[in-house]
Amino acid sequence: MYNARTEQRRAWLQASPALIWLGFFFLAPLVLILIYSFQGRADDGTVLWNWSLANYQKLFADGSFWRTLWLSTWIALVVTAITLVVSYPLAFFMATRSPKRRGLLVLAVMIPFWTNFLVRIYAWKVLLGNNGVVNRFLDQFDLGPLQMINNPSAVIMALIYGELPYMILPLYAALERFDWVQLEAARDLGAGRFQTFWRVLFPQTLPGITAGSILVFVPTVGTFAVSDILGGTSVNMVGNSLSLQFGSASNWAYGSAISMIFMLLLLGAILLYFKATREVNDGENPG
Amino acid sequence: MNTPTWAVELDHVTKEFRGSTAVRDVSLKIADGEFFSLLGPSGCGKTTLLRMIAGFENPSSGDIYIEGELMGETPANRRDVNTVFQSYALFPHMSVAENVAFGLHMKKINKADVATRVKQALDMVQLHAFGDRRPKQLSGGQQQRVALARALINEPEVLLLDEPLAALDLKLRKEMQLELKSIQQRLGITFIFVTHDQEEALTMSDRIAVMELGKVLQVGQPTEIYERPKTRFVADFIGECNFIDGTVLAVENGAVTLETDGGVRVVGTGMFPVAAGDHAVLAVRPEKVRLVEGQQPQGTNVFAAIVERVAYIGSDTRIIVRLPDGSPFDVWEANTVSTLDPNQYYTAGDPVYVTWATQNSLILER
Numbered sequence: 001m002y003n004a005r006t007e008q009r010r011a012w013l014q015a016s017p018a019l020i021w022l023g024f025f026f027l028a029p030l031v032l033i034l035i036y037s038f039q040g041r042a043d044d045g046t047v048l049w050n051w052s053l054a055n056y057q058k059l060f061a062d063g064s065f066w067r068t069l070w071l072s073t074w075i076a077l078v079v080t081a082i083t084l085v086v087s088y089p090l091a092f093f094m095a096t097r098s099p100k101r102r103g104l105l106v107l108a109v110m111i112p113f114w115t116n117f118l119v120r121i122y123a124w125k126v127l128l129g130n131n132g133v134v135n136r137f138l139d140q141f142d143l144g145p146l147q148m149i150n151n152p153s154a155v156i157m158a159l160i161y162g163e164l165p166y167m168i169l170p171l172y173a174a175l176e177r178f179d180w181v182q183l184e185a186a187r188d189l190g191a192g193r194f195q196t197f198w199r200v201l202f203p204q205t206l207p208g209i210t211a212g213s214i215l216v217f218v219p220t221v222g223t224f225a226v227s228d229i230l231g232g233t234s235v236n237m238v239g240n241s242l243s244l245q246f247g248s249a250s251n252w253a254y255g256s257a258i259s260m261i262f263m264l265l266l267l268g269a270i271l272l273y274f275k276a277t278r279e280v281n282d283g284e285n286p287g
Numbered sequence: 288m289n290t291p292t293w294a295v296e297l298d299h300v301t302k303e304f305r306g307s308t309a310v311r312d313v314s315l316k317i318a319d320g321e322f323f324s325l326l327g328p329s330g331c332g333k334t335t336l337l338r339m340i341a342g343f344e345n346p347s348s349g350d351i352y353i354e355g356e357l358m359g360e361t362p363a364n365r366r367d368v369n370t371v372f373q374s375y376a377l378f379p380h381m382s383v384a385e386n387v388a389f390g391l392h393m394k395k396i397n398k399a400d401v402a403t404r405v406k407q408a409l410d411m412v413q414l415h416a417f418g419d420r421r422p423k424q425l426s427g428g429q430q431q432r433v434a435l436a437r438a439l440i441n442e443p444e445v446l447l448l449d450e451p452l453a454a455l456d457l458k459l460r461k462e463m464q465l466e467l468k469s470i471q472q473r474l475g476i477t478f479i480f481v482t483h484d485q486e487e488a489l490t491m492s493d494r495i496a497v498m499e500l501g502k503v504l505q506v507g508q509p510t511e512i513y514e515r516p517k518t519r520f521v522a523d524f525i526g527e528c529n530f531i532d533g534t535v536l537a538v539e540n541g542a543v544t545l546e547t548d549g550g551v552r553v554v555g556t557g558m559f560p561v562a563a564g565d566h567a568v569l570a571v572r573p574e575k576v577r578l579v580e581g582q583q584p585q586g587t588n589v590f591a592a593i594v595e596r597v598a599y600i601g602s603d604t605r606i607i608v609r610l611p612d613g614s615p616f617d618v619w620e621a622n623t624v625s626t627l628d629p630n631q632y633y634t635a636g637d638p639v640y641v642t643w644a645t646q647n648s649l650i651l652e653r
């Protein structure tokens with residue numbers, strides 16, 4: 001009993017730097033937002049200390065919030081699905097090169113990180129905007145102008161472009177560890193190409209798929225910069241609502257309530273996703 | 288007009304990789320139910336040959352037949368052969384039982400039959416208690432058995448094994464050799480077994496193909512390969528061998544007399560057509576040579592020599608003597624008498640005569 005307790009105490013002690021870090025940078029802001037979400041807005045835009053459920057009541061009745069949430073989810077799902085489908089063959093290609101080539105390819109995937117993300121998004125606007133490079137080129141031939149921005153497609157495209165490395169790298173990491181002889185073993189045992197992929201390669205890359213999907217989905221569903229720059233007023237995502245409430249609308253309490261609901265839904269979705277991917281994996285190998 | 292079909296027939300098979308030839312013009316006929324070994328040093332093309340039979344590589348030229356059927360570019364999953372990979376290549380995300388069941392699932396066999404056959408297969412390799420484990424939770428020897436069960440459960444016409452025992456320690460390897468052989472005899476499946484271990488090949492095989500640099504040098508039963516090697520490489524690679532270079536002096540009733548540069552004459556059994564004046568080499572295995580002390584024995588192949596080094600290894604004593612021309616010569620004597628008397632064993636510096644019977648030495652191409 002005594003021993004177990006010292007053991008426990010030592011474990012807490014060893015974990016304490018991490019706990020302090022988490023507490024300071026993660027838990028404290030979270031609690032703060034939780035508290036804010038039950039307050040109100042003073043006329044001067046500061047937080048009015050007045051505990052109530054008003055923000056949540058307003059939120060649940062606010063159709064535009066749910067539309068925003070639906071659009072965000074839909075865009076994030078499309079972006080995640082497309083990056084996954086594009087990245088898998090790419091990561092496969094990378095992982096099957098010689099070790100030297102692999103290093104170069106990983107470097108190539110990371111090159112975009114050397115430029116600020118916002119700069120890259122603005123670059124898309126410069127390219128695709130109504131006065132952009134493409135439209136000016138088309139103008140030479142009396143074509144266009146094409147409306148290529150200020151719609152969900154532009155936002156989706158830019159997000160795919162930006163998030164691709166976050167999908168490729170975990171997939172690549174999973175594939176690089178893979179023992180390729182297994183593919184021959186599967187073929188040898190009578191599996192066709194699809195069965196070999198589905199029963200042998202795919203389940204073993206599932207951790208990479210899960211990691212990549214979460215790494216892409218979470219920032220995408222919460223983005224405000226991309227939808228702001230390339231979506232204009234026609235693409236309103238949750239991030240834009242938040243930015244509005246914490247920014248020009250100056251309603252921190254309402255913004256906090258949006259944050260809380262959004263965070264809870266996201267957490268629920270991720271847990272469900274984990275559960276589902278684990279079931280796919282277990283379904284392949286019961287027992 | 289019933290032409291005999293072979294389990295596997297290779298007809299002038301060559302495999303070239305960019306710039307190098309891994310397998311050169313190999314023709315082999317492997318009978319049904321045969322335990323056939325491919326033996327040769329690392330890099331001689333054994334794996335490449337096996338991979339072509341399995342369907343992982345296509346020959347650059349030549350044809351492969353399995354059970355009389357031309358394989359052409361038939362993919363691996365549609366060939367009636369299974370492979371035990373050197374690294375086992377078990378599926379780490381599946382249990383042992385699922386690994387073993389994989390081939391049957393691919394054939395869409397119904398669940399109840401799969402369960403019975405998996406149980407039988409695991410019984411066969413004595414792993415019935417390990418079906419629920421993951422491969423990582425097993426020892427190397429157990430993983431090896433899983434790989435074997437996973438392949439054999441499909442009841443292939445031919446089982447291909449690429450150095451399956453190479454990763455096991457000596458004792459386990461010996462056990463598995465016996466076990467593999469008895470399984471093969473019980474099931475009557477043709478085994479094509481790749482190894483670079485000559486002892487393994489000799490103890491297990493019905494026939495052996497000795498390979499070097501992509502070529503098959505000799506095919507034969509273990510006794511043929513060991514006792515009647517056709518080339519110096521085969522004699523040297525299989526077991527130990529002494530070689531004496533010389534020029535043919537005379538050929539008489541198959542007995543060939545060679546003279547060395549130093550003027551010494553040796554006689555052996557001719558293994559290839561020779562005529563006086565040809566260069567050739569006499570090969571004699573160390574266990575077929577006798578040492579005589581004291582009086583010089585009569586007859587051919589007798590040389591005075593000095594004992595240089597003596598290694599007592601229990602069953603045998605291995606002696607290196609030096610011939611008059613200064614070349615070393617290996618002699619193994621079986622320790623047929625149990626004694627501690629040091630006089631019964633040779634010591635360095637002893638003068639001895641080295642001698643062997645003509646029929647025990649072969650005249651090979653240089």
Ligand SMILES: Nc1ncnc2c1ncn2[C@@H]1O[C@H](COP(=O)(O)OP(=O)(O)O)[C@@H](O)[C@H]1O
Binds near residue numbers: 305330335
């Ligand atoms: N995929 C390949 N590409 C190029 N060369 C290869 C390939 N596979 C084997 N080789 C070459 O072919 C030769 C025979 O190899 P291998 O069949 O693996 O020999 P073994 O199994 O007898 O050791 C070697 O020189 C090897 O380097």
Ligand SMILES: [Mg+2]
Binds near residue numbers: 333334
């Ligand atoms: Mg090999």
